[in-house]
Amino acid sequence: MTTPLVPFGKSRGERADAARNRERLLEAARAVIAEQGTSQVTMDGLAERAGLGKGTVFRRFGSRAGIFRALLDDDERRFQERVLSGPPPLGPGADPVRRLVAYGCERVPFLLEHHAIARAAVDRSHPTPAGAASMTQPHLRMLLGLAGLPPAHLDGLTVQLTAALEGPLMLYLSAEEVPELPEPGAPHPLVDGWRFLVERLVGG
Amino acid sequence: MTTPLVPFGKSRGERADAARNRERLLEAARAVIAEQGTSQVTMDGLAERAGLGKGTVFRRFGSRAGIFRALLDDDERRFQERVLSGPPPLGPGADPVRRLVAYGCERVPFLLEHHAIARAAVDRSHPTPAGAASMTQPHLRMLLGLAGLPPAHLDGLTVQLTAALEGPLMLYLSAEEVPELPEPGAPHPLVDGWRFLVERLVGG
């Protein structure tokens, strides 16, 4: 009976129509965002645009913020793969300090690009903005540990550095203040700041 | 005609009934928060409780988040005074590094105490959570400058350290993870982390 083994990433138990509708909804969301910005994304609007019922939208994503989280997760997964198994210094192989720096250098542009969506994914009922944080936090923790940070400070510093990296783009920058990211490779104040921070913190 | 010169802090131009109603509403808000938590604060509920119309609530505070911002500002002003003109090392007089450390030591408990309200003051339509940030950011910037940080890194680091200090309590800690703050003076991981961060950053 040609039972396909893991036809897509979805871990067994999601029906084919459900998966199709999810894709349809995400595409609709991307279209609305591109055309009119995140603030114009409404549950009813998405449902109509995708030719589905409103209830379906909620079943798939749980909440409005959930839609943006799902959009982020898509790109987030790719980012995560580069961190976990890509080439150094972002991936494994380089020494911890260089990996920390590299992580920030890649993460800041990533967040700048996803700024609007990431902000829309913040939800007062959920503590962490996205799956985003759940990747950054353990990764930083591991690297900081390897870099020889005193264990007594590890927990507090992990949380603070996570906030230092992701917080600015969640909390302290408005949409208008996010300029086009300059030419790739050009210096960005947040990247510079991060490098300086890490090197002073664990390099000395 | 007994025109009182600045009878209260309100800087001329706010009518007496407006001021009275503002107080009434803030009191109602504090009561609801104490009884049922921030999530149960609704604009209609507040209006009814204060015996006013809903339009008035919006006129006074602009938005739901605005109410929480107003509540914070009250305490924030007191905090600010201690920073600007209180005794060192929090106030002026000590050297910049000690003032930075002291700022974190006082700020973390402050934010822990106001955690629920501070989170409720976050609003996706407004970039910074409260007047909170507008105090922390320039203050840190000044101290970091005095502490001899290279000007090239000053802007980026200011934003990041602000996020490092305030971000954890906005974004990365859920309500359940905020324990009663231990006895005053007892060590807190975030305070320790902050001290370590600052000393490494500008002390070395």
Next chain:
DNA sequence: ACTATAAACGGACTTTACCCCGCTTAGTGT
């Protein structure tokens, strides 16, 4: 006191996130 006026008030109205529950359908075992 009286009037003018700008601010404040109130509550109906609109929009939108989110809930609910009866109906439909894809997947599975025979």
Next chain:
DNA sequence: ACACTAAGCGGGGTAAAGTCCGTTTATAGT
């Protein structure tokens, strides 16, 4: 093929944020 069942679907219903505009009222100038 067929029936069975759990998952998915739809859209009407609720509650709460935010807007609007006609009415009321505090204050200043005379």
